[in-house]
Amino acid sequence: MAYTFKQCFLPSNKYSIKAPFIMTPKFITVHNTANDKPAANEISYMISNNNQVSYHIAVDDKEVIQAIPFNRNAWHCGDGGGSTDPNALKKGNRLSIGIEICYSKSGGVRYGVAEENAVQYIAVLLKQFGWGIDRVKKHQDWNGKYCPHRILSEDRWGRFLKRIEEAMKPKDSEKPTEKDDDAMKFTNETTKAAVHDYIQQAVDKKLIDKSWLEKFDKGTMTSGDFEGLKIIIAQRSA
Ligand SMILES: [Zn+2]
Numbered sequence: 001m002a003y004t005f006k007q008c009f010l011p012s013n014k015y016s017i018k019a020p021f022i023m024t025p026k027f028i029t030v031h032n033t034a035n036d037k038p039a040a041n042e043i044s045y046m047i048s049n050n051n052q053v054s055y056h057i058a059v060d061d062k063e064v065i066q067a068i069p070f071n072r073n074a075w076h077c078g079d080g081g082g083s084t085d086p087n088a089l090k091k092g093n094r095l096s097i098g099i100e101i102c103y104s105k106s107g108g109v110r111y112g113v114a115e116e117n118a119v120q121y122i123a124v125l126l127k128q129f130g131w132g133i134d135r136v137k138k139h140q141d142w143n144g145k146y147c148p149h150r151i152l153s154e155d156r157w158g159r160f161l162k163r164i165e166e167a168m169k170p171k172d173s174e175k176p177t178e179k180d181d182d183a184m185k186f187t188n189e190t191t192k193a194a195v196h197d198y199i200q201q202a203v204d205k206k207l208i209d210k211s212w213l214e215k216f217d218k219g220t221m222t223s224g225d226f227e228g229l230k231i232i233i234a235q236r237s238a
Contacts, residue, residue: 003059003117007066008040010047010054018046018054019072025129026086027096028122029077030160031055031139032104032148039102039114043067055098057121061113064121074098078143092142097125104150111150119160123167133165180224184216199229207236 010018033042039058043065046054054074058065068074077092084094101118103111122136129135138157139147146152151160186192196216203210212229215221221229 002113002120003062003064005064005066005121008043008047009069010067014047014050015072017050017052019068019074021073021084021094023071023073023084023094025070025095025097026135027092028125028131028136029092029096029098029139029142030118030122030136030148030151031076031098031100032150033058033100033102034105034147034149036103036105039063039065039100042100042102055100057097057099058102059099059114059118059121060102061110061117064117070097076100077139078145090142092137092139096137096142101148104148107150115151115160116163119163120167123164126164127168133161133168136161136164180227181222183219184221184223184226195226202229202233202237205237207233 035042037045039060040063042058042060046058047067052075054068055076056066056068056070056074058067073094074097075093076098077096079090079092082088082090082092082094084091086095099118099122101111102114126132126135138152139145140152151157184195186195196213199208199213199216202208203213208229212221212225215225
C-alpha cells in the first residue's frame with residue numbers, strides 16, 4: 001500500500017454543524033478539492049471552520065485521512081438535507097461517504113499519485129462493505145456540480161472506475177500458481193522425474209492405466225488430472 005491511513009476526527013461538539021445525522025452509507029462520492037493543499041490541511045481547515053461543509057476522507061500523495069466516522073453523514077454533495085430513501089434522487093449528503101482527492105487544481109505527479117491512492121483506498125472500502133463499482137458516484141451525479149473537475153475535464157471517469165475494479169481483483173501473488181486446466185509445469189527435472197516415477201509405479205501396480213503415463217510424458221497432463229490421479233492411486237492402493 002502506497003499511502004498511510006490516519007484518523008483525525010471532527011470533535012463531536014461539531015457534529016451538529018458538520019455531521020448531524022446518523023448514516024448507513026450506501027455510496028461513495030468522489031471529489032476533487034480544486035486547490036493545491038495536502039490532505040492534512042484539507043482536514044484541519046474543514047474541522048476548524050464552522051461552515052456546513054464536510055467530508056469523511058481526504059487523500060493526497062502520501063496519506064488517506066479520515067475525519068468523520070462512516071456512520072455519520074457529511075455535507076459534500078450540494079443536494080441539501082436530501083433523503084435517506086435509496087430511490088430518492090437527492091441522497092448524496094445523507095447516504096454517501098465523501099472522498100476528496102487533493103492537488104487537483106494544478107494536477108501533475110503529486111495529483112496523479114493522490115488519485116491512484118484514492119483508487120486503491122476506494123477498492124479497499126468497496127471490498128469492506130461488500131459493494132460493487134456501481135456504488136461509486138461523482139459529486140456531479142448528485143447536484144450537477146462539475147466535480148471531480150480534473151477527472152471530468154480529462155474525460156477519465158470511466159477509466160477511473162475501471163482502475164478501481166482492477167484494484168479490487170486479487171493480486172497475482174494471491175492467486176493459485178496453477179489453474180486446474182493448465183498443463184502441469186515443473187521448475188526442475190528432478191521433480192518431473194519423481195512425478196514420472198510415481199505414475200510409473202502406479203501403472204506397474206496396475207492401479208491406473210498406462211495411458212496416464214503417456215499423457216504425462218507428452219506434457220498434456222493438467223494439474224486437475226494429477227490431483228484426481230493422486231486420489232485414485234491412494235484409493236486403489238489402500
Ligand atoms: Zn465535489
